[in-house]
Amino acid sequence: xxxxxxxxxxxxxILKPLSHHAPGNFITKYIFSTDHKVIAIQFLFTTLLxxxxxxxxxxxxxxxxxxxxxxxxxxxxxxxxxxxGQISPEFYTMLFTMxxxxxxxxxxxxxxxxxxxxxxxPLMIGADDMAFPKLNMLSYWFMWPAIACFxxxxxxxxxxxxxxxxxxxxxxxxxxxxxxxxxxxxxxxGVTFIGFSxxxxxxxxxxxxxxxxxxxxTFFRMPMTIWGLFITAILQAFALPVLTAGGFMQxxxxxxxxxxFYPSGLVINNAAPTVGGGQALLWQHLFxxxxxxxxxxxxxxxxxxxxxxLSCMCRKPLFGYKPMVISMSAxxxxxxxxxxxxxxxxxxxxxxxxxxxxxxxxxxxxxxxKTFNWTATIWGGKLEFNTVTLNCIAFLSxxxxxxxxGIFMAAVPVDVYFHDTYFIVAHFHYVLFGxxxxxxxxxxxxxxxxxxxxxxxEKLGKTHFVLTFIGANGTFFPMHFxxxxxxxxxxxxxxxxxxxxxxxxMNQFMTLSAILMGAAQILLFINIFYSMFWGPKAGRNPxxxxxxxxxxxxxxxxxxxxxxxxxxxxxxxxxxxxxxxDFLMQTEKECQQAxxxxxxxxTF
Amino acid sequence: xxxGWCLFFLFWPVAAVVSCAMAPWIGWSFPYDNxxxxxxxxxxxxxxxxxxxxxxxxxFIGTQAVLVYALWRSANNREERASHTHGxxxxxxxxxxxxxxxxxxxxxxxxNIWADFRIKKYYPEAAVKDPLAEVTARQxxxxxxxxxIGKKLQQKPQSDDLxxxxxxxxxxxxxxxxxxxxxxxxxxxxMPALRIKQDALPGLQIPVWFEANKPGTYDxxxxxxxxxxxxxxxxxxxxxxxxEYQLYLKNLTERQSYDGLGKIAxxxxxxxxxxxxx
Numbered sequence: 001x002x003x004x005x006x007x008x009x010x011x012x013x014i015l016k017p018l019s020h021h022a023p024g025n026f027i028t029k030y031i032f033s034t035d036h037k038v039i040a041i042q043f044l045f046t047t048l049l050x051x052x053x054x055x056x057x058x059x060x061x062x063x064x065x066x067x068x069x070x071x072x073x074x075x076x077x078x079x080x081x082x083x084x085g086q087i088s089p090e091f092y093t094m095l096f097t098m099x100x101x102x103x104x105x106x107x108x109x110x111x112x113x114x115x116x117x118x119x120x121x122p123l124m125i126g127a128d129d130m131a132f133p134k135l136n137m138l139s140y141w142f143m144w145p146a147i148a149c150f151x152x153x154x155x156x157x158x159x160x161x162x163x164x165x166x167x168x169x170x171x172x173x174x175x176x177x178x179x180x181x182x183x184x185x186x187x188x189x190g191v192t193f194i195g196f197s198x199x200x201x202x203x204x205x206x207x208x209x210x211x212x213x214x215x216x217x218t219f220f221r222m223p224m225t226i227w228g229l230f231i232t233a234i235l236q237a238f239a240l241p242v243l244t245a246g247g248f249m250q251x252x253x254x255x256x257x258x259x260x261f262y263p264s265g266l267v268i269n270n271a272a273p274t275v276g277g278g279q280a281l282l283w284q285h286l287f288x289x290x291x292x293x294x295x296x297x298x299x300x301x302x303x304x305x306x307x308x309x310l311s312c313m314c315r316k317p318l319f320g321y322k323p324m325v326i327s328m329s330a331x332x333x334x335x336x337x338x339x340x341x342x343x344x345x346x347x348x349x350x351x352x353x354x355x356x357x358x359x360x361x362x363x364x365x366x367x368x369x370k371t372f373n374w375t376a377t378i379w380g381g382k383l384e385f386n387t388v389t390l391n392c393i394a395f396l397s398x399x400x401x402x403x404x405x406g407i408f409m410a411a412v413p414v415d416v417y418f419h420d421t422y423f424i425v426a427h428f429h430y431v432l433f434g435x436x437x438x439x440x441x442x443x444x445x446x447x448x449x450x451x452x453x454x455x456x457x458e459k460l461g462k463t464h465f466v467l468t469f470i471g472a473n474g475t476f477f478p479m480h481f482x483x484x485x486x487x488x489x490x491x492x493x494x495x496x497x498x499x500x501x502x503x504x505x506m507n508q509f510m511t512l513s514a515i516l517m518g519a520a521q522i523l524l525f526i527n528i529f530y531s532m533f534w535g536p537k538a539g540r541n542p543x544x545x546x547x548x549x550x551x552x553x554x555x556x557x558x559x560x561x562x563x564x565x566x567x568x569x570x571x572x573x574x575x576x577x578x579x580x581x582d583f584l585m586q587t588e589k590e591c592q593q594a595x596x597x598x599x600x601x602x603t604f
Numbered sequence: 605x606x607x608g609w610c611l612f613f614l615f616w617p618v619a620a621v622v623s624c625a626m627a628p629w630i631g632w633s634f635p636y637d638n639x640x641x642x643x644x645x646x647x648x649x650x651x652x653x654x655x656x657x658x659x660x661x662x663x664f665i666g667t668q669a670v671l672v673y674a675l676w677r678s679a680n681n682r683e684e685r686a687s688h689t690h691g692x693x694x695x696x697x698x699x700x701x702x703x704x705x706x707x708x709x710x711x712x713x714x715x716n717i718w719a720d721f722r723i724k725k726y727y728p729e730a731a732v733k734d735p736l737a738e739v740t741a742r743q744x745x746x747x748x749x750x751x752x753i754g755k756k757l758q759q760k761p762q763s764d765d766l767x768x769x770x771x772x773x774x775x776x777x778x779x780x781x782x783x784x785x786x787x788x789x790x791x792x793x794x795m796p797a798l799r800i801k802q803d804a805l806p807g808l809q810i811p812v813w814f815e816a817n818k819p820g821t822y823d824x825x826x827x828x829x830x831x832x833x834x835x836x837x838x839x840x841x842x843x844x845x846x847x848e849y850q851l852y853l854k855n856l857t858e859r860q861s862y863d864g865l866g867k868i869a870x871x872x873x874x875x876x877x878x879x880x881x882x
Contacts, residue, residue, distance in 0.1 A: 088832070089832040089834075089835070092832075093831075093832055093834075158832070161831065161832065163829045167789075167790055167828070167829070168790075170789040170830065170831060176831065177831040178832060263806050263808075264807065266787070266788060266807070267787075267788075268743075268787075268789065269743075269788075279807065280790060280805055280806055280807065281805060281808075314678060314686060315686040316687065316688070317688065317690050318690075319690070319691050319692075320691035320692075320696055321690065321691065323691065323696045345792065345802055346805070347802070347805040350718065350722035351723060353718070353722070354715060354719075357714070361707045361708070362704075362707065362711075364703070365703055365704050368699070368703045369696070372667075372695075373691075375667065375670055375671050375674055376692075378674040378675060378678050379674040379677065379678070380677065380678065380686060380687040380689070381678040381687075382678065382681045382683065382685065383606075383675065383678035383679045385606055385679060393671070393675065397668065397671065400663075400667050400668065400671075401664070404660040405660075407656055407659075407660055407710070408656055408660070412714060412718045413648075413649045413652055413717040413721060413799075414649060414652055414653050414656065414714075416799065416801050416802075417799045419801055420828060469616075477620060481632040481633075484632065484635075485631075485633075486634075486635045486796030488826070491834065492832075494835065496838060497838055498823065499636060499796065499823050506632075575686040575688035576685075576688060577685070582684075582685045582686070
């Protein structure tokens with residue numbers, strides 16, 4: 001273990017503790033707060049609320065697929081009284097569009113960057129707050145106009161009807177579909193607002209991580225979580241402007257009569273023809289230039305967090321820290337040149353498709369390296385099966401499936417068959433639910449004591465895990481078979497086609513699994529709210545973890561640290577002989593001699 | 605406790621593998637009861653699929669098995685402390701190079717299939733010279749425009765072109781090419797039996813070729829969201845022997861020039877003949 005002189009960059013140790021009482025009254029403390037921890041918790045509850053919305057939309061989609069055109073429970077009789085509760089195909093289109101929109105833009109991206117990014121970055125690198133606390137606050141409050149815009153788009157005929165990918169011409173022209181009028185404009189505005197929110201966050205995270213690391217916290221001593229969040233922030237900063245520009249172009253097409261995406265000579269539903277001269281494919285390039293890196297934005301932070309959690313739960317240093325960092329960077333940089341694999345069948349030059357295919361095949365490599373490293377971290381560890389571990393293993397186990405099914409889609413000729421079938425739906429649900437959300441469940445359980453000072457309930461957590469795991473696999477695994485059968489996605493009634501008729505029972509099974517999975521989330525909410533008030537109190541370091549946040553009080557006060565953080569080691573020093581402990585915190589200079597069993601608390 | 609969880613994480617990969625292994629026999633694999641692809645290119649695509657399936661199956665079983673074994677070892681570790689290691693360069697190299705080689709092989713291996721499928725230089729010459737029909741997708745139907753018998757398909761619609769809706773007839777035993785267009789929004793020409801999919805892009809005309817290797821009626825569906833009626837763009841492609849196809853075109857000609865009074869419009873020789881209503 002190398003021991004670093006505390007002041008390598010000329011930073012002087014601060015002599016007085018950083019923590020102090022939060023200034024101001026209730027409103028500035030808890031609502032318009034600039035404290036990163038409060039903002040993180042605001043993000044957490046907002047995204048959990050949105051998860052209920054997105055989940056309900058998914059269940060409605062599943063209902064229609066299992067019991068097509070039957071009265072939809074609860075909402076059906078209320079919204080579609082005239083049709084006897086039967087939903088309309090337009091409504092179905094809106095359901096899946098909004099399910100994706102809510103889950104991606106309002107749940108996964110904000111819960112990772114907003115909640116865990118905000119909460120963990122200053123705590124893990126030893127800063128008293130973010131570099132730009134007011135910008136941080138603004139980034140949270142920009143979520144609400146986005147939520148309002150998405151909400152408003154529901155209220156206009158049909159709702160947004162072009163899928164979350166918003167492909168022109170369908171999304172470009174009000175006459176193209178019932179929902180492509182005002183609803184689509186609101187949808188685009190919503191995406192723009194959430195983009196602003198992400199962008200402010202990303203600038204903040206980059207600045208904070210580069211400038212505000214505690215003395216001794218070199219780049220290669222940062223926990224993997226910080227690496228994940230750092231690379232994600234870079235991805236956001238470079239990719240997001242393209243989507244925002246594309247969104248503005250689409251809004252201009254819709255409202256100002258420009259024709260960026262609108263070729264000449266189209267007449268749609270008697271809409272007056274415009275000059276045209278645009279190209280619909282341009283949108284796909286702009287959209288996927290953001291939305292493919294966005295896939296990694298939704299995955300890299302989880303990869304980082306799982307690395308830290310697994311290492312802690314196995315009581316073993318992370319296997320291959322540097323290869324992990326390098327492969328994460330490789331994923332991020334390759335992530336910018338693979339967007340064309342969403343467009344193999346789009347009419348893009350097929351030779352370009354081949355180049356994208358090679359890049360896509362290669363991006364599987366760093367993911368494989370990471371998987372092997374996680375497995376090697378478990379190997380020879382000393383594991384305890386608690387809720388955190390279980391969710392981490394589920395992350396790993398299901399990421400393998402998502403990664404392997406990706407190889408089919410990367411192969412161009414095979415993708416031509418699987419493109420826009422349920423196979424791809426299976427693939428991204430395995431990555432985004434199987435990997436990301438299980439990682440998030442683990443992270444909530446793991447950092448909850450730091451957020452609220454109390455432990456979450458293990459029994460509830462394990463039950464929630466088992467039910468969710470069974471429900472998720474029951475819902476998503478059969479999707480591979482649907483895709484094999486050639487069932488296209490986004491069909492309100494696939495059984496209209498002879499060759500898909502026999503898939504109804506399988507879809508019904510999947511819907512039942514989805515209901516189980518949805519119901520299981522109630523346990524998560526019970527667990528969170530129960531433990532917030534009545535969970536057992538947690539000390540500073542309930543998991544015996546090594547990273548810096550565990551040396552601060554739980555919950556940390558305003559300003560985070562009641563001592564001057566100084567970093568001496570890499571992030572995962574487990575399995576060492578340090579007194580009667582098997583771990584060495586980043587703040588501890590060196591291992592102590594074994595002592596008779598007395599102190600169980602950490603040095604602080 | 606550890607045993608139960610290890611079994612839990614063992615159970616689901618086993619269930620996954622078993623269900624995948626059963627899939628071809630219970631109709632969960634390729635459509636039409638796992639029928640062989642109806643084109644030679646489709647058969648090659650299936651071959652590539654099975655190759656990837658074998659590779660991924662081995663990796664899946666291997667990683668899941670090692671994961672469960674590592675969990676089992678780790679949960680029953682009697683040592684006081686876990687083993688202290690920060691990694692192993694040799695191992696890292698091994699598990700970077702081996703998957704890298706496999707992935708590179710897969711990438712290069714598939715290039716020929718893709719070139720034959722979509723790179724225009726490799727299109728069958730006969731098909732390119734004489735496109736069969738123009739396929740126009742619109743909300744929410746498929747329209748087909750054939751050239752008149754003995755003529756060639758022109759870029760612009762001709763007065764003697766033949767039209768049909770939601771039913772494309774194709775001669776059997778030779779490669780055919782269609783010109784794919786869209787009238788309004790984006791659609792996608794998807795024939796599951798032939799493993800063919802190509803988006804119809806407004807403003808572009810995209811040539812697509814295929815060769816069915818057995819006669820029959822195949823489903824044609826839309827695979828790109830095109831509005832509320834996306835799911836009901838139902839059409840059929842009927843592959844039939846050349847003589848039946850010519851008969852179909854003749855019937856189509858007669859039907860199209862039927863004047864509604866039991867007679868058909870003047871043919872080339874100026875004679876009139878009775879037409880039978882279908």
